[in-house]
Amino acid sequence: MASFALFGISVSRGISIGRAHLIAHAAMDTKHYLVPQEKVEAEVERLQQALSTVQKELETIWSNLPVDAPVELGAFLDVHAMILADSMISKEPFNIIRTRRYNAEWALLTQIEELSAKFDHIEDPYLRERKADIQQVSERIMKVLTGTPTDYHPVSPESDSERVDMIVVAYDISPADMLQFRDDTFCGFVSEIGGRNSHAAIVARSIDTPAVFGLAGALSLIRQDDWLIVDADAGIVIVNPTPLVLEQYRARQAAQTKARKKLTKLKRTPAVTIDGTPVALLANIEFPDDCTAALENGATGIGLFRSEFLFMGRSGNVSRIPGEEEQFEAYKKAVTLMKGRPVTIRTLDIGADKPIGTPESSTLNPALGRRAIRYCLAEPELFLVQLRAILRASAFGPVKLLVPMLVHAFEIDQTLALIEQAKTQLREANRKFDENIKVGAMVEVPAAILGLPMFTSRLDFISIGTNDLIQYTLAIDRVDPEVAYLYNPLHPAILSMLSMTIWAADKAGIPVSVCGEVAGDPHLTRLLLGMGLREFSMHPAQLLNVKQEVLSSDLKILKPKVENILALVEEEAIEKAVHDLQLDDMTAGGT
Numbered sequence: 001m002a003s004f005a006l007f008g009i010s011v012s013r014g015i016s017i018g019r020a021h022l023i024a025h026a027a028m029d030t031k032h033y034l035v036p037q038e039k040v041e042a043e044v045e046r047l048q049q050a051l052s053t054v055q056k057e058l059e060t061i062w063s064n065l066p067v068d069a070p071v072e073l074g075a076f077l078d079v080h081a082m083i084l085a086d087s088m089i090s091k092e093p094f095n096i097i098r099t100r101r102y103n104a105e106w107a108l109l110t111q112i113e114e115l116s117a118k119f120d121h122i123e124d125p126y127l128r129e130r131k132a133d134i135q136q137v138s139e140r141i142m143k144v145l146t147g148t149p150t151d152y153h154p155v156s157p158e159s160d161s162e163r164v165d166m167i168v169v170a171y172d173i174s175p176a177d178m179l180q181f182r183d184d185t186f187c188g189f190v191s192e193i194g195g196r197n198s199h200a201a202i203v204a205r206s207i208d209t210p211a212v213f214g215l216a217g218a219l220s221l222i223r224q225d226d227w228l229i230v231d232a233d234a235g236i237v238i239v240n241p242t243p244l245v246l247e248q249y250r251a252r253q254a255a256q257t258k259a260r261k262k263l264t265k266l267k268r269t270p271a272v273t274i275d276g277t278p279v280a281l282l283a284n285i286e287f288p289d290d291c292t293a294a295l296e297n298g299a300t301g302i303g304l305f306r307s308e309f310l311f312m313g314r315s316g317n318v319s320r321i322p323g324e325e326e327q328f329e330a331y332k333k334a335v336t337l338m339k340g341r342p343v344t345i346r347t348l349d350i351g352a353d354k355p356i357g358t359p360e361s362s363t364l365n366p367a368l369g370r371r372a373i374r375y376c377l378a379e380p381e382l383f384l385v386q387l388r389a390i391l392r393a394s395a396f397g398p399v400k401l402l403v404p405m406l407v408h409a410f411e412i413d414q415t416l417a418l419i420e421q422a423k424t425q426l427r428e429a430n431r432k433f434d435e436n437i438k439v440g441a442m443v444e445v446p447a448a449i450l451g452l453p454m455f456t457s458r459l460d461f462i463s464i465g466t467n468d469l470i471q472y473t474l475a476i477d478r479v480d481p482e483v484a485y486l487y488n489p490l491h492p493a494i495l496s497m498l499s500m501t502i503w504a505a506d507k508a509g510i511p512v513s514v515c516g517e518v519a520g521d522p523h524l525t526r527l528l529l530g531m532g533l534r535e536f537s538m539h540p541a542q543l544l545n546v547k548q549e550v551l552s553s554d555l556k557i558l559k560p561k562v563e564n565i566l567a568l569v570e571e572e573a574i575e576k577a578v579h580d581l582q583l584d585d586m587t588a589g590g591t
């Protein structure tokens with residue numbers, strides 16, 4: 001059996017070894033034929049039945065969601081249910097059967113191809129991504145029409161000793177499919193299409209399963225039951241590895257498992273550097289229930305509660321506006337779950353990759369449009385509802401209020417005035433809240449950094465949003481896959497921005513944190529520590545990795561090394577120096 005490697009896009013991390021389980025791409029085997037006129041209504045009925053079956057399937061998956069299912073899954077399933085109910089699926093294919101007499105599969109495929117072609121011309125990357133959702137829903141219907149089982153589980157082997165882990169190989173994997181594979185039998189995912197920002201990629205990361213996507217031709221190159229190694233750290237899939245390669249990967253896999261076990265022991269260890277400097281490691285959350293994962297990974301607070309996810313709810317955009325009571329309950333739940341640890345709630349950060357669902361959200365350049373605080377200041381009534389809800393939650397534990405996308409002094413002043421107005425309204429209603437609640441800003445636009453005194457003189461703290469900062473500094477849309485290769489946190493301009501902000505905030509005497517992805521990347525922990533950062537906020541899954549870096553770092557050794565890195569002007573040289581910095585054994589006094 002020939003051994004070969006396929007190179008794709010790494011969407012999660014880790015290594016899995018198992019046998020290939022191929023999922024046929026139903027749409028590819030579709031038969032095309034004309035239905036006799038007298039059988040047209042029966043064909044319509046066949047399609048209707050298939051739609052009802054898929055609707056029931058989605059409902060079943062919804063109601064069987066495990067308690068620990070990633071929060072995104074519910075939202076993704078909801079998007080699929082909405083697509084199924086939309087007239088583009090629930091009406092148009094029926095018209096095609098009736099007018100052109102196409103069989104149900106052909107009618108559905110015709111409609112999906114027409115829709116897909118339209119999506120190719122859409123500028124908005126978020127909407128463009130919905131093409132994959134539509135195709136996944138149609139694939140599900142197609143499987144029912146063609147009688148291909150949608151319950152993919154293979155027959156379980158008789159005994160545990162015979163049990164072999166399986167790796168799913170598919171054309172595309174929907175988040176709902178992923179849920180069906182989520183048991184001990186499946187240990188990895190390989191797909192022909194999809195990228196780092198696809199919904200399935202997000203789910204793969206949150207269930208911590210190795211996955212490599214974008215492997216064109218995988219279904220024709222890999223055969224059922226081939227041995228596979230999915231190396232998600234490198235984005236490689238090795239098919240039928242030689243015994244030597246297999247042995248090396250098994251050793252790497254065992255070392256990773258051991259390292260993870262060791263990491264969990266750090267949960268209660270305080271995050272303090274070798275020289276005794278304490279570092280705050282906080283969690284980023286989207287929903288109150290995420291506090292459980294934050295606490296399990298030893299978070300000492302919530303550094304970023306992305307409140308907009310409550311607004312995006314189960315309908316995918318912000319057309320659903322929760323009222324004051326609903327918001328208050330959600331914020332209070334997070335505060336209560338965190339048991340006295342600080343919870344930083346960011347006000348609505350909508351627009352661009354988190355669409356508002358109104359016509360203005362489809363402006364040509366939403367990332368530069370009326371989003372986040374710009375939207376809130378234009379809709380003060382909606383903003384006041386949120387401010388009151390956050391303030392009321394502050395009566396139950398320490399809450400900080402974080403405002404996104406501020407650029408101008410007048411925006412800060414208007415925001416502060418609205419906070420005062422919300423406080424007055426609560427006093428009049430005899431509602432309790434923390435009168436001295438701290439108010440801070442996300443620093444995520446170069447203008448905010450260059451004009452930082454506007455912020456430090458008016459606010460209590462700042463939090464650097466590196467995801468947007470990199471987007472706006474390097475002029476690359478953070479969700480556009482075509483420019484993803486330009487997204488580099490180690491660009492000298494980004495390093496200057498970060499060190500300048502940390503230094504200036506320190507000088508002004510106000511706390512500064514980083515809450516973008518950079519904070520959760522253990523390769524960058526020492527760099528940020530050396531710049532002077534003492535507060536990191538990240539996805540809960542990264543907390544222990546970053547803590548391990550903190551524990552093995554000595555600031556006395558780090559500082560001069562980071563100063564040297566900050567003097568470098570070439571990306572390649574910076575990358576090498578940061579890599580070397582991470583390898584430096586500081587427990588032995590450094591190199």
Ligand SMILES: C=C(OP(=O)(O)O)C(=O)O
Pocket residue numbers: 304306349444464465466467468469515516517
């Ligand atoms: C944390 C950030 O915010 P977002 O929710 O937009 O990723 C950021 O921009 O770094």
